[in-house]
Structures are given as C-alpha cells and as structure tokens.
Amino acid sequence: MKLVLVAAAALVDADGRVLLTERPAGKSLAGLWEFPGGKVEPGERLEDCLIRELDEELGITVQEPCLAPLSFASHTYEAFQLLMPLWICRRWEGQARGREGQRLAWVKPGALRDYPMPPADEPLIPVLLDLLGPGR
Numbered sequence: 001m002k003l004v005l006v007a008a009a010a011l012v013d014a015d016g017r018v019l020l021t022e023r024p025a026g027k028s029l030a031g032l033w034e035f036p037g038g039k040v041e042p043g044e045r046l047e048d049c050l051i052r053e054l055d056e057e058l059g060i061t062v063q064e065p066c067l068a069p070l071s072f073a074s075h076t077y078e079a080f081q082l083l084m085p086l087w088i089c090r091r092w093e094g095q096a097r098g099r100e101g102q103r104l105a106w107v108k109p110g111a112l113r114d115y116p117m118p119p120a121d122e123p124l125i126p127v128l129l130d131l132l133g134p135g136r
C-alpha cells in the first residue's frame with residue numbers, strides 16, 4: 001500500500017492552547033480540524049518540510065531547535081497509509097494567520113474533542129492532554 005509521509009506540528013501558545021487549522025473546502029477531509037503541516041516532498045528532510053509548511057500555511061518562521069518530537073499518527077485510509085510524525089513547538093516568529101484562507105483555532109487541550117479531526121489524529125489527543133493538561 002502507498003505510504004504518505006506528512007510532517008505536522010502542535011503549536012502551543014503561552015496559555016497552553018494548541019493550534020488547529022480547518023481543512024479547506026475542496027480538499028480531502030474538508031471541514032475537519034488538523035495540525036498544520038503537509039506532505040514531504042521527494043528528497044526533502046522532514047524538519048525542512050515542516051518549517052516550509054508552517055511558513056506557507058501560517059506565515060510563521062520556526063527555527064529547527066524549537067521543534068521537539070512528540071508523537072506520531074499511523075492510520076490506514078482507503079487509498080494510502082498515513083505516517084505523520086508530530087512535533088511540538090512553543091516558539092516561533094510572526095503571528096499565525098490562515099494564509100490559504102483556512103480558519104484557525106487556538107484550543108485548550110480539554111476542548112480538542114469539540115473539533116472534528118481526521119481519524120488519524122484521534123490518538124494524538126490524549127498525548128497532548130497528558131503533556132499539557134486540560135487547560136483552564
């Protein structure tokens with residue numbers, strides 16, 4: 001089965017909220033909330049991919065030492081298996097905005113279940129809850 005490699009980030013702000021972005025209409029899984037990131041291009045380093053995607057999607061600049069490996073998602077969709085390493089990042093330059101017209105939400109970990117996410121992402125919610133607590 002085809003393997004699709006996607007690099008993604010849990011951006012965490014000073015209040016312990018996590019950034020989710022809405023998948024735009026017309027794309028697969030449209031309307032679901034996801035971690036910013038995207039597909040790794042051939043020959044591309046994972047961290048370079050993530051830094052590029054965060055700039056393209058959100059207009060923020062991340063330095064590689066500010067990315068810490070957190071967990072991964074592995075999920076079999078109909079047409080491919082997704083492998084998605086997830087980094088946590090608490091420091092970046094610039095203010096995140098939806099550069100591709102997508103909606104953004106800063107979410108307390110305890111409220112992540114209020115945002116419908118792709119099935120691959122479900123197991124990542126308890127990981128964030130363990131690390132950050134539910135928030136207040």
Ligand SMILES: Nc1nc2c([nH]c(=O)n2[C@H]2C[C@H](O)[C@@H](COP(=O)(O)OP(=O)(O)OP(=O)(O)O)O2)c(=O)[nH]1
Pocket residue numbers: 006007008027028029033034035036037038039082084118119120121
């Ligand atoms: N960025 C991101 N992608 C995710 C998450 N969960 C999840 O299943 N995915 C899937 C959706 C897509 O199939 C792929 C992400 O690739 P991408 O962000 O470059 O998506 P894309 O819109 O170019 O992909 P596509 O709709 O053209 O297939 O991984 C997530 O939390 N973040």
Ligand SMILES: [Mg+2]
Pocket residue numbers: 036037038039053057
């Ligand atoms: Mg993307």
